[in-house]
């Protein structure tokens with residue numbers, strides 16, 4: 001996908017187009033920002049701009065054989081190095097990077113290496129990468145992708161140019177989603193909000209299975225009476241794999257109720273496509289109890305990350321949610 005097809009990230013893209021067009025591009029970059037905002041897509045678009053047979057003013061055509069190969073992941077001069085297991089290891093740096101980087105490009109004019117999850121470089125691997133950064137081979141560009149730039153060695157950071165990627169504005173993302181998914185405006189708006197401005201995440205959320213899960217969670221919430229919560233905790237416990245997603249839906253639901261209850265702007269709603277159900281649920285709830293429920297779900301999400309016993313965590317959560325149900 002050439003630069004023109006990447007949504008948002010205008011600053012980064014303008015910069016790269018200019019630098020490629022003027023042939024004044026650095027040799028090492030750190031792309032940082034949240035998951036799913038276009039870091040990898042931009043690295044690939046940069047590889048295309050550098051290797052396209054018909055590139056003009058720093059932009060690739062997107063259609064020549066080189067562009068197509070890069071999109072499909074089959075260009076010999078564009079390589080992705082990803083963690084093997086937990087880490088990016090020294091052997092990977094030697095075999096997939098150092099040995100390869102000293103060879104001339106095979107088909108294009110510039111080799112580009114993407115190091116995914118660069119915060120997971122082992123110390124040895126980072127030191128070996130550092131040698132390459134100190135004496136960069138000609139016609140080689142390195143792109144380190146990370147959500148945690150501060151986990152990288154200072155010596156690496158200082159030898160790379162950092163490019164920040166930001167979440168997209170809701171308006172920009174929802175109009176893109178409407179076009180891309182051919183979906184109604186309220187659904188696109190809801191996806192844009194739920195994804196926190198991250199296009200890749202929004203597309204994942206739009207997936208049928210994820211939507212089915214969300215509908216199930218919201219559907220069940222509607223039906224829960226004060227006495228049904230302990231039973232619900234047991235049922236949820238049987239869905240360990242989907243639990244993070246289910247808790248995210250739960251949080252978005254109570255957060256939306258809190259927004260409605262406190263009369264904040266409806267533009268902030270994450271489930272704007274379910275406004276009727278939200279308004280129905282709001283009748284039984286006070287702002288204070290909703291704030292407490294949001295906090296209860298947040299606590300559960302944090303505990304989940306710390307691997308606390310799932311059943312216990314759900315029992316606690318649902319007790320807090322159930323205890324307040326119906327009280328005004």
Ligand SMILES: [Zn+2]
Pocket residue numbers: 051052053054055060061062063064065066067068
């Ligand atoms: Zn091309």
